[in-house]
Amino acid sequence: MSDEHENKSGYQAQSSETIHAQSSEAITGSGSGIAPDMDYVRPAELPEQDLYHPHSFIEKWVFCQDAKVIGVQYFLTAVFTGIVGLILSWLMRLQLGFPGLAGFITAEHYYQFVTMHGMIMVVYFLTALFLGGFGNYLIPLMVGARDMVFPYVNMLSFWMFFVAVVVLMASFFVPGGPTGAGWTLYPPQTILEGTPGHGWGILLMLISLSLFVIGFTMGGLNYMITILQARTRGMTLMRMPLTVWGIFTATVLAMLAFPALLVSSIMMTLDKLLGTSFFMPTILKAGEVLEYGGGSPILFQHLFWFFGHPEVYIVALPAFGIVSDLISVHARKNIFGYRMMVWAIVGIGALSFFVWAHHMYVSGMNPWFGFFFASTTLIIAVPTAMKVYNWILTLWRGNIRINTVMLWCLGFIVTFVNGGITGIFLGNVSVDVPLSDTYFVVAHFHMVMGIAPLMVIMGAIYHWFPLVAGKMLNEKLGKWHFWITFLGAYSIYFPMHYLGFIGVPRRYYEMYDSPYMTSGVGLNEFISTAAFIVGAAQLFLVFNIIKTMKTGKKAEQNPWKANSLEWYTSTVPPEHGNFGDRLPVVHRWPYDYNVPGAEQDYLPQTAAPSEVAHTEVEKT
Amino acid sequence: MSDPNIEGFELEKGFKGMAKDTGSDQTMFKGVHWGKAMMWIFLLSDTFVFSCFLIAYMKGRSSTPAEWPNPSEVFALDAFGVPVPLLLIALMTFVLITSSGTMALAVKYGYEKNRKMCGYLILATALGGLTFVGMQAYEWSKLIHEGVRPWSNPFGAAQFGSFFFMITGFHGTHVSIGVIFLFIYCYKVFAGHYDKGKRGWFTKMKGDYVEVEILGLYWHFVDLVWVFIFAFFYLW
Numbered sequence: 001m002s003d004e005h006e007n008k009s010g011y012q013a014q015s016s017e018t019i020h021a022q023s024s025e026a027i028t029g030s031g032s033g034i035a036p037d038m039d040y041v042r043p044a045e046l047p048e049q050d051l052y053h054p055h056s057f058i059e060k061w062v063f064c065q066d067a068k069v070i071g072v073q074y075f076l077t078a079v080f081t082g083i084v085g086l087i088l089s090w091l092m093r094l095q096l097g098f099p100g101l102a103g104f105i106t107a108e109h110y111y112q113f114v115t116m117h118g119m120i121m122v123v124y125f126l127t128a129l130f131l132g133g134f135g136n137y138l139i140p141l142m143v144g145a146r147d148m149v150f151p152y153v154n155m156l157s158f159w160m161f162f163v164a165v166v167v168l169m170a171s172f173f174v175p176g177g178p179t180g181a182g183w184t185l186y187p188p189q190t191i192l193e194g195t196p197g198h199g200w201g202i203l204l205m206l207i208s209l210s211l212f213v214i215g216f217t218m219g220g221l222n223y224m225i226t227i228l229q230a231r232t233r234g235m236t237l238m239r240m241p242l243t244v245w246g247i248f249t250a251t252v253l254a255m256l257a258f259p260a261l262l263v264s265s266i267m268m269t270l271d272k273l274l275g276t277s278f279f280m281p282t283i284l285k286a287g288e289v290l291e292y293g294g295g296s297p298i299l300f301q302h303l304f305w306f307f308g309h310p311e312v313y314i315v316a317l318p319a320f321g322i323v324s325d326l327i328s329v330h331a332r333k334n335i336f337g338y339r340m341m342v343w344a345i346v347g348i349g350a351l352s353f354f355v356w357a358h359h360m361y362v363s364g365m366n367p368w369f370g371f372f373f374a375s376t377t378l379i380i381a382v383p384t385a386m387k388v389y390n391w392i393l394t395l396w397r398g399n400i401r402i403n404t405v406m407l408w409c410l411g412f413i414v415t416f417v418n419g420g421i422t423g424i425f426l427g428n429v430s431v432d433v434p435l436s437d438t439y440f441v442v443a444h445f446h447m448v449m450g451i452a453p454l455m456v457i458m459g460a461i462y463h464w465f466p467l468v469a470g471k472m473l474n475e476k477l478g479k480w481h482f483w484i485t486f487l488g489a490y491s492i493y494f495p496m497h498y499l500g501f502i503g504v505p506r507r508y509y510e511m512y513d514s515p516y517m518t519s520g521v522g523l524n525e526f527i528s529t530a531a532f533i534v535g536a537a538q539l540f541l542v543f544n545i546i547k548t549m550k551t552g553k554k555a556e557q558n559p560w561k562a563n564s565l566e567w568y569t570s571t572v573p574p575e576h577g578n579f580g581d582r583l584p585v586v587h588r589w590p591y592d593y594n595v596p597g598a599e600q601d602y603l604p605q606t607a608a609p610s611e612v613a614h615t616e617v618e619k620t
Numbered sequence: 621m622s623d624p625n626i627e628g629f630e631l632e633k634g635f636k637g638m639a640k641d642t643g644s645d646q647t648m649f650k651g652v653h654w655g656k657a658m659m660w661i662f663l664l665s666d667t668f669v670f671s672c673f674l675i676a677y678m679k680g681r682s683s684t685p686a687e688w689p690n691p692s693e694v695f696a697l698d699a700f701g702v703p704v705p706l707l708l709i710a711l712m713t714f715v716l717i718t719s720s721g722t723m724a725l726a727v728k729y730g731y732e733k734n735r736k737m738c739g740y741l742i743l744a745t746a747l748g749g750l751t752f753v754g755m756q757a758y759e760w761s762k763l764i765h766e767g768v769r770p771w772s773n774p775f776g777a778a779q780f781g782s783f784f785f786m787i788t789g790f791h792g793t794h795v796s797i798g799v800i801f802l803f804i805y806c807y808k809v810f811a812g813h814y815d816k817g818k819r820g821w822f823t824k825m826k827g828d829y830v831e832v833e834i835l836g837l838y839w840h841f842v843d844l845v846w847v848f849i850f851a852f853f854y855l856w
């Protein structure tokens with residue numbers, strides 16, 4: 001790790017340029033011909049960040065302004081909601097696999113479980129975990145900043161999220177219980193009598209979503225401005241780790257997609273509370289016309305999916321980014337096609353705003369719209385496939401360490417490819433119409449946005465735990481955790497494709513004696529058993545963490561021999577301010593592994609050109 | 621284009637140079653204050669909020685089966701016994717646009733460190749905003765008096781009242797929040813917090829006149845949105 005270079009001649013060049021005013025022919029692709037001290041870094045454009053250090057326990061751990069603590073707070077809160085979501089999925093599987101065994105689960109309860117499970121998993125668990133948790137912890141460290149740019153707003157962001165979670169959880173305890181309208185909350189049924197939780201439940205859900213959006217906006221502004229305006233010297237956009245690119249693009253998507261959710265929540269709240277009819281058509285109930293009339297339920301679907309589809313990528317893009325970094329570190333190879341990876345992330349993000357109505361093929365639309373949205377949907381497969389090929393080519397002839405982190409990454413690739421292929425089925429109107437609302441869809445989205453990102457989260461936990469806690473998680477337990485989860489998750493979701501093909505509908509409490517269930521009964525029992533095992537297997541991680549904190553071996557600095565800045569902090573775990581007195585200066589991308597001629601198999605981003613002049617490292 | 625920090629450094633012309641400059645280290649928007657960049661991006665997000673509202677309004681208005689009320693009758697105001705269409709709304713718009721002018725001047729005087737002028741102009745802006753909110757409250761009460769409700773109205777489609785109250789209410793909330801901040805900033809300017817670099821009550825960060833400009837961005841945005849709301853509700 002090197003410090004910045006003293007600049008003798010008084011002028012400075014953009015570090016990406018390696019410029020020398022007198023002899024510009026010295027600019028060559030490889031470091032070989034360059035005199036050591038010619039890689040000038042531009043002088044600091046930004047003054048030192050003003051940090052407010054905490055003065056009390058409350059300021060340090062509760063209303064903390066340090067992004068790392070906020071990240072951990074987000075992480076723990078999101079995991080709490082995730083556990084609630086997991087328990088709900090157990091209850092559903094109990095009912096589906098062994099109907100009537102748990103007598104207390106009524107049809108109404110089942111709807112409520114489905115709804116809360118879906119909403120919790122997508123919004124409060126995965127989104128908050130990736131952007132609030134990993135984003136807060138990693139962005140400042142990875143771009144070489146002391147903290148987020150607006151620490152106070154960042155703190156408010158977490159507490160707004162916290163209140164949103166409290167409101168959401170409160171809906172379990174109000175009269176009528178939580179809403180049972182499905183996580184898509186389609187009107188008019190959502191707020192009409194007959195749907196469980198059509199009173200308090202839906203109201204609290206809408207309020208909680210609005211709070212979530214407000215809280216997220218505060219955090220998202222921080223993530224974006226930190227990445228755009230507070231990078232350290234030498235950290236050009238094209239030297240940022242892909243993790244940062246993924247989180248950044250996802251944040252942009254969220255800032256543009258959540259408004260639609262906010263607006264639809266507000267409008268539905270008014271429909272519910274004031275009796276407006278934004279989304280409510282004329283409705284006949286038991287022969288009587290309701291007060292509502294003249295509104296458009298389809299409008300809600302458009303607003304919801306304008307949020308809902310980008311939301312899928314809000315979850316997926318950070319996972320793409322993180323997994324790229326993990327694969328590169330643990331295969332000891334540079335990421336294949338870095339620029340292509342960046343553009344694929346950005347391209348997927350942009351395209352994701354033009355595909356939303358593929359969720360509405362069965363709602364009825366002009367065939368030309370179906371044609372348009374099917375085309376855009378299938379076009380997204382192109383950059384996505386590019387990413388998959390690049391991951392595989394990164395692994396190709398790499399020096400792969402088959403450790404727990406790598407296993408999770410491989411698990412991710414497999415599940416993601418599986419879910420992606422079924423996505424191509426569902427993107428086609430004529431294939432989607434019969435498969436819509438069957439278990440095929442359930443299998444598809446769990447594979448692609450449930451299990452695949454979860455694999456990345458697990459890998460990321462094993463990867464960054466030594467940084468956050470300063471101790472190494474146990475590998476053996478980790479492998480047990482992986483194999484049971486991976487094989488178990490496959491046992492849950494792979495058979496669901498078949499259930500979908502034979503026509504089992506989703507969101508059904510009970511299949512009764514329908515003809516297709518003769519072959520489905522055994523499968524359902526098998527799936528449920530697997531679900532219980534997978535859920536329980538997560539205790540391996542809990543146990544691993546407890547054991548590690550008690551007796552685990554202390555992590556050395558940079559245990560994985562990685563290049564990116566988060567491993568080069570002044571202390572482990574990093575303190576407030578991250579980098580000691582001087583911010584690091586960056587001279588290369590974070591993927592220089594196994595460079596011919598170098599003593600070690602990795603070159604930190606901070607390694608100065610003079611240190612690597614004898615190697616064959618490429619200019620980045 | 622040349623970088624003043626580097627002797628003999630020339631950035632390539634055209635797209636390539638632009639891409640290099642955008643992707644260069646430290647900052648993407650050179651010399652742009654963090655807070656200002658934040659406000660711009662927030663406003664982009666808020667633009668999406670208002671766009672969703674207005675698109676929903678267009679969809680709602682065009683798909684409701686009932687007749688849409690005639691805006692020039694509904695929004696007319698009696699001046700000396702003659703109903704004048706759009707009178708009140710013209711006044712409201714005038715006041716709000718004027719307050720944008722005073723805000724722009726306040727920013728100018730702020731950067732010139734002319735504390736007094738800056739403070740008075742912020743105060744004028746705040747009073748303009750307050751007048752706007754007051755007139756809006758008057759318009760609301762007039763419509764409510766005439767029987768317009770969010771869920772129904774005597775003039776035609778029920779969605780008219782729903783969208784009107786929701787969107788003008790949401791905009792009015794924006795104005796009101798702006799007014800509150802204007803008063804706070806007015807106090808801070810007069811008390812000299814920005815000259816002394818006094819730390820904020822909550823954020824603990826040093827104050828600077830650039831904050832006046834950031835608030836100004838928000839204020840101009842709220843005005844701009846009003847122009848669209850005006851066009852969609854009163855002229856369509």
Ligand code: HEM
Nearest residue numbers: 089092114115118121122182183184449450506507508531
């Ligand atoms: C062990 C893990 C999980 C199990 C066993 C599980 C199980 C289930 C079950 C049984 C359903 C209801 C199917 C139906 O009746 O239609 C469901 C729905 C759903 N799940 Fe999961 N799930 C798990 C994890 C996740 C994760 C991580 C996500 C995050 C994306 C997720 C997102 C959803 C969504 C969005 C729905 C649809 C809800 C609705 O139809 O309104 N699930 N899940």
Ligand SMILES: [Cu+2]
Nearest residue numbers: 309312356359
């Ligand atoms: Cu989609």
